[in-house]
Amino acid sequence: MAMWIQAQQLQGDALHQMQALYGQHFPIEVRHYLAQWIESQLWDSVELDNPAEETKAKRLLDNLVAELQKKAQVQGGEDGFLLKIKLGHYASQLKSTYDRCPLELVRCIKHILQSEQRLVQEATNVKTSPPDGGQAMDTLSQRHQQINQAFEELRLATQETENELRKLQQSQEYFIIQYQENMRIQAQLSSLSSLPPTERTQRETTLQSKRATVEAWLAREASTLQKYRLDLAEQHQKTLGLLRKQQTVILDEELIQWKRRQQLAGNGGPNEGGLDVLQSWCEKLADLIWQNRQQIRRCEHLTQQLPLPGPMVELLSKLNADITDIISALVTSTFIIEKQPPQVLKTQTKFAATVRLLVGGKLNVHMNPPQVKAVIVSEQQAKALLKNESTHSESSGEILNNNCVMEYHQATGTLSAHFRNMSLKRIKRSDRRGAESVTEEKFTVLFESQFSIGGNELVFHVKTLSLPVVVIVHGSQDNNATATVLWDNAFAEPGRVPFIVPEKVLWPQLCEALDMKYKAEMHSGRGLSDDNLVFLAQKAFSGSSNNSEDYRNMTISWAQFNRESLPGRNFTFWQWFDGVVELMKKHLKPHWNDGAILGFVNKQQAQDMLMSKPNGTFLLRFSDSEIGGITIAWVAENPNKSGERLVWNLLPYTTKDFSIRSLADRISDLNHLLYLYPDRPKDEVFAKYYTPPLSKAVDGYVKPQIKQVFWVSLLSLLHSGMLSIHEDALTLFSTGRLRCCPVRADGMLDPDGDFDLEDTMDVARHVEELLRRPMANQWNSQQS
Secondary structure, three states, X not given: OHHHHHHOOOOHHHHHHHHOOOEOOEOHXXXXXXXXXXXXXXXXXXXXXXXXXXXXXXXXXXXXXXXXXXHHHOOOHHHHHHHHHHHHHHHHHHHHHHOOOHHHHHHHHHHHHHHHHHHHHHHHHHHHOOOOOOOOOOHHHHHHHHHHHHHHHHHHHHHHHHHHHHHHHHHHHHHHHHHHHHHHHHHHHHHHHHOOHHHHHHHHHHHHHHHHHHHHHHHHHHHHHHHHHHHHHHHHHHHHHHHHHHHHHXXXXXXXXXXXXXXXXXXXXXXXXXXXXXXXXXXXXXXXXXXXHHHHHXXXXXXXXXXXXXXXXXXXXXXXXXXXXXXXXXXHHOEEEEEOOOOEEEOOOEEXXXXXXXXXXXXXXXXXXXXXXXXXXXXXXXXXXXXXXXXXXXXXXXXXXXXXXXEEEOOOOEEEEEEEEEEEEEEOOOOOOOOOOHHHOOEEEEEEEEEEEOOOOEEEEEEEEOOOEEEEOOHHHHHHHHHHHHHHHHHXXXXXXXXXXXXXXXXXXXXXXXXXXXXXXXXOOOOOOHHHHHHHHHHHHOOOOOOHHHHOOOEEEHHHHHOOEOOOOOOEHHHHHHHHHHHHHHHHHHHHHOXXXXXXXXXXXXXXXXXXXXXXXXXXXXXOOOOOOEEEEEEEEOOOOOOOEEEEEOOOEOHHHHHHOOHHHHHHHOOOOOEEOOOEEHHHHHHHHOOOOOOOOOOOOOOOOOOOOOOOOHHHHHHHOOOOOOOOHHHHHHHOOOOEOOEOOOOOEOOOOOEOOOOHHHHHHHHHHHHHOOHHHHHHHHHO
16 A cells, blocks of 8 residues: 555656556546555466466456455445445446456556556655755666656647647638638729729729738738748757657667667566556657647648748658658657567477557557567578568568467557467578587567558558577577577677677676576576686686686687587586576575575685685585586595595586485485585584475385485595405406495494495406505595
């Protein structure tokens, strides 16, 4: 209810905007009397483009109607009687309006609540700004205020030309009346020949005098009318200049910024925000442009009605062409993709998209709703489209369910087409350049439509291209396709030729993109620290410097990012990073957000960090050698040399391992792990994630439980004397008669924990190798 209380405090234009949100589609009385209930419902949890959500929307509608009826029943007294009838009527009205389309009710209320919140925030920003201007206003609010001031200037200019046009029309009408009077006098003079000479002379003198007076007035008035026309044309030229300037701000700045935010959102950036404000600006523009166009057309009509010498015909023709160009640019630029198709698009998989015409409602396009068609085109075809070199039917594949009629939502005033069940049936690939792989090839979904405005006065064929799409046929291609999309989203420049991106970028630019992606996947404000980014720079450039400044001016190429393998590895920099992201996203997100995982630490750094800590201190770091692997490094006593300590690294865990047993449970199982680096008891960090102990069986069966077991290396057992080998060891191993024992929780061998080694021949070969090498080398090999 807090929002409604604040909304009622709005004043001036903001109050009018708030009141305009309500009407027959949703009465303001319903908002007032059910304010608390409305604001407590989870409207945002309903996906408007998902037909399966209709049941949830229907439940909200039924609850709303029930609340209204309940509110009506409790009204009493003389004043309450009328309110009771009114609320009951609204309950019936909403039921009949939205019963067949409950999702529209949700759309309506979401729009109202979002608009109220925006208006309240804008009003709050204005109020909190110091009146003396000592403190700068919020940049966004300041920009919006400038745009609104420009609209007010345009409104006044348009009103002024309208007033002047009416004066011109009245003056011209009077001129025509006087002109007809002059023609009547001329006719009377012509008819005087039939009169007697005396009478004829007398009347002729009077009529000629009158004619001279009228003609003199007509001559003066014709000059005045021409000046009025020229002045009005000049005013229209100034207004058109203001309209162009305002349209440039809205389309080339605000809308382009929204599209850029939409593109960065594909990399995990902040949501691009709603289109309500942009739509309101575009609708105001459309309204003002159309008013001025109609004024210019009326001027043309007046000129045709009363031709006068001068340049007016050419001048008005140019004004008409200019204003038509302005409205054409507005209409074609505001046909946009509100919800982008997925940028990694798998064939034979359903996908969705939403296209919106921001000025559709204002220009009454919804009176004859147009159809929108979607086709997939290649990068070369997209280039040809922008140069108007492409034929209408070109495509690079077949999309099923690719036609959709635009729907008008009265509550929000939006005209949009919701493609809910598209599917890419097949794709036609072009010849690739050089080392380019299929996951580097970019396509785009072209949406196009045709409609008219002003009673078929103007016909528009509009087109818009989606963000670049990489088509894959198998899930194994997703990793590399995502790299192509991330690079494009991060480094594309506005107005580029499709879909050109730089081959090299500065390292800090890539860091920003990686940090954005990582934070989004972790759903956390904890992104990549400077130390993390230094680690990544060392990996990308094979560098050894720990100073971030040393990498600030370095550039990284696309090939280094995801075409060339890292030195000594069979995977690229991106494939390693994406493996980390996938592992964290699926299994370790809470631990990252808790700060329990350092992650971006190499083996040497881990050793340096742990050697100064007590035995049992451990840390978690990402594997250098395995994609999507994380290992535990810990410090412990050297079992062979008293007083010496070593840092050990477990074989990396992967998604497969955590699908069997969680990281927290594995750490709980390993009793030699005591403190999470630097000095936090492990139970303090991980206990809340431990799986609760299994309850005792009640049906006679005991449930199995998986536990992490740490096996002492056979080589270290041999070296420490804890295990002896018979001279016929190889024979014993091959027959399975020789066994080794697991380690108990207290670190001692557990004689009852008999363990059959699965790969006996492998172990035999290790023993054979052990017997042939010096002991010192065998032990050292275990510390790498």
